[in-house]
Amino acid sequence: MSALPYDPERLSHCAGELIVNIRELAARGWTPATSSNFSMRMDERHAAITVSGGDKGRLTEDGIMVVDLEGRPVATDRRSSAETLLHTRLYQRFGEVGCVLHTHSLVQTVASRLYAGAGHVHLEGYELLKAFAGNSTHEMAIELPVLPNSQDMTVLAAQVDALLDAQCMWGYLIDGHGLYAWGRDMAEARRHLEAFEFLLACELETRKLK
Ligand SMILES: CSC[C@@H](O)[C@@H](O)C(=O)COP(=O)(O)O
Numbered sequence: 001m002s003a004l005p006y007d008p009e010r011l012s013h014c015a016g017e018l019i020v021n022i023r024e025l026a027a028r029g030w031t032p033a034t035s036s037n038f039s040m041r042m043d044e045r046h047a048a049i050t051v052s053g054g055d056k057g058r059l060t061e062d063g064i065m066v067v068d069l070e071g072r073p074v075a076t077d078r079r080s081s082a083e084t085l086l087h088t089r090l091y092q093r094f095g096e097v098g099c100v101l102h103t104h105s106l107v108q109t110v111a112s113r114l115y116a117g118a119g120h121v122h123l124e125g126y127e128l129l130k131a132f133a134g135n136s137t138h139e140m141a142i143e144l145p146v147l148p149n150s151q152d153m154t155v156l157a158a159q160v161d162a163l164l165d166a167q168c169m170w171g172y173l174i175d176g177h178g179l180y181a182w183g184r185d186m187a188e189a190r191r192h193l194e195a196f197e198f199l200l201a202c203e204l205e206t207r208k209l210k
């Protein structure tokens with residue numbers, strides 16, 4: 001029997017799913033330099049998350065570790081993502097959140113700069129809005145929030161908390177930084193991430209043509 005406070009088989013399963021998906025996202029150029037971080041819920045008290053630093057496109061099992069939902073490392077001396085708190089707050093608040101993905105694509109970063117003043121990106125009338133869980137028509141709008149960046153994760157986490165108090169959503173941008181998106185499992189989180197990326201690219205293209 002394992003002395004670990006989590007199921008090692010569950011960790012292996014999460015690590016496998018994370019690695020396959022992260023490599024695919026990295027291959028699209030969405031994780032430049034050592035940016036971006038990713039996690040999956042393991043159980044009601046633990047999440048599997050990427051370690052801090054390193055090229056996410058070359059991730060191996062060694063690059064995934066366990067934290068508790070307060071963001072503390074569990075049974076390891078490795079250092080989890082600098083942005084761990086932004087992941088664990090979502091798992092703490094919403095029992096149904098199973099996966100959190102954070103990337104730094106060019107489109108996400110440029111959009112975050114252009115819409116930081118407005119505080120949100122207005123996305124309306126797109127068929128792809130149906131990619132977000134709970135939406136069944138293009139005849140609707142969502143506001144993707146844009147938060148000010150900070151190197152102090154407690155400040156950023158508090159901003160995210162305030163947002164989540166005010167509205168139900170599947171993602172947010174951080175100014176000059178990138179996108180956070182989540183879902184009930186990896187497939188849903190990835191669908192949301194890809195939908196935000198595509199819709200932001202549409203907004204940027206449309207601005208160019210106006
Ligand atoms: C390479 S700078 C990007 C980091 O500051 C951060 O925003 C990021 O996404 C990755 O941090 P990490 O600690 O590796 O999870």
Ligand SMILES: [Zn+2]
Nearest residue numbers: 035036177178
């Ligand atoms: Zn980041």
